[in-house]
Amino acid sequence: MTSLKDNFKYANSNFKEHFIAEIEKKYSNTMKLQYINIFKNVLELEERVFKKDLYDFTKDEIKNALKNFNAKTYNSITSKYSLIKKYIQYAEEMNIKRGAMNFSIKADEIRNLISSEALKNRYCTRNELKKVLSEKLINGSDKAIFILLFEGVMGKEYSELLTLKAHQIDLDNKIINLKNKIINISNYTKDTILQTINEDVYYKYLGDICSTNESYSLDINSPYLIRLRPKKNQLTPQPMKVAGLKRRLDVLKDIMEKPLLTGRTIYLSGLAERIVKHEITINRKLNTREIREFLSDNNETVETGDMLRILKLMREKILKDLNYKMEISFC
Missing domain, CATH: 1.10.10 (Arc Repressor Mutant, subunit A)
Known part of the structure; x- marks a missing residue:
């Protein structure tokens, strides 16, 4: 904690040391380390920009500090905001802060503070998606999951995707018939669906390398587009469960080197x-x-x-x- 023991003109290093000690006693070492990181990140703003300690920052100044973290997710930036509020409230309790914190930062404002570069990596164009699917994935069903989500096949808890059956797909006219809507699909999506329908083996992935030696047969009697391996005691094939789909998405995101993408x-x-x-x-x-x-x-x-x-x-x-x-x- 040598950086907080230095004498600064505006950052109250003595109070921060006292606060850190209290956090370590009352909470956890993890929270202590989180605060150390926050204090290091706001130091330049305290000393050179706003010329005051973090506990005296205005709403806009706190938003500026939060933006400087380059947080990639809403949860990450919300967590940092919560920690900063706790620090300010403690300064109020100790009569260190000049006045009460009489403002809050709304959810929409926080979303606007997420790193723009991180936000860009959470979304993709059709051609960006096609490129990474073609280069990184081998199974038609894996590609189908992503491209069908892009085309609009989702539903609550992925229900439209998980229960999609081959008979709902008109490849000649390039349409998918769902319960409440009809979806027009591209030639690439048509070809991907055709590959999926014709697949009878699923190849597993090891890291970002697909091993053709590790595979399993798919249930060719299943009516669902996204098929599973056959089960001995199951008379009627079942669709993939939500938990199974989410696990597969997590694996495939790593294979695709797109960790911020979600369904x-x-x-x-x-x-x-x-x-x-x-x-x-x-x-x-x-x-x-x-x-x-x-x-x-x-x-x-x-x-x-x-x-x-x-x-x-x-x-x-x-x-x-x-x-x-x-x-x-x-x-």
Whole structure:
């Protein structure tokens, strides 16, 4: 903790040392280390920018400090905000802080502080997804999981994807018939589905290397597109369970070297593409009300504000991905 024992003009190193000692006594060494990291990261802001200790930071100054952490997830930045609040509240209790902390940072504000580079890595364009699927994955069913999520096959707890049956897919017309909607699919998705239907063996992955020596047979009698290995005492084939799908997604993300991708963010990436395609059709960018209506008309449950953030992040990339020659400014 030598960095906190130094004498600084604005950062109250003595109080921080006292606070750290209290944290270690009352909580855990892990929390102590988290605070040490926070104090080191805000030191330059305290000494050179805002010229005050962290406990006297305003709302905007705390947001600036949180942004400097380059946090990759909402949970990460929320955790840091919670720790900073605890430090400020302790300063109030000890009568060190000049006044009470009479503000809070809302969830939407916190989301805007997530590292923009990390956010970009959570979403993808169609061609980015196709490229990594083609280069990294070998099983058709693995590729199908990702590309179908992108096309809009998801449902609550992945129900549409897990229960999707071959008879619901019209490859000739490139459509998928779901309970409440019809989904048009690309040629790549059609080819991936065809590969999946024709598969009778699943090859396991070791690290990022696929070993053709480790595999298992798939249940060719299963009506589901994403099939499992046959079970001896099971008369009727069952769909993959949600937990099994999530485990497979975790493995495949590592194979693809895309750790920030999730089933949800892939689905939202595809939804963003569908909105941009609609904007191209009408030759202008949708406003907030129109995006809300688009989501409602298509039975999408995503929050309008979240969709606006994704579009702001991805619209330009999607337009480029679609090779659209912009006659007006969409960005």
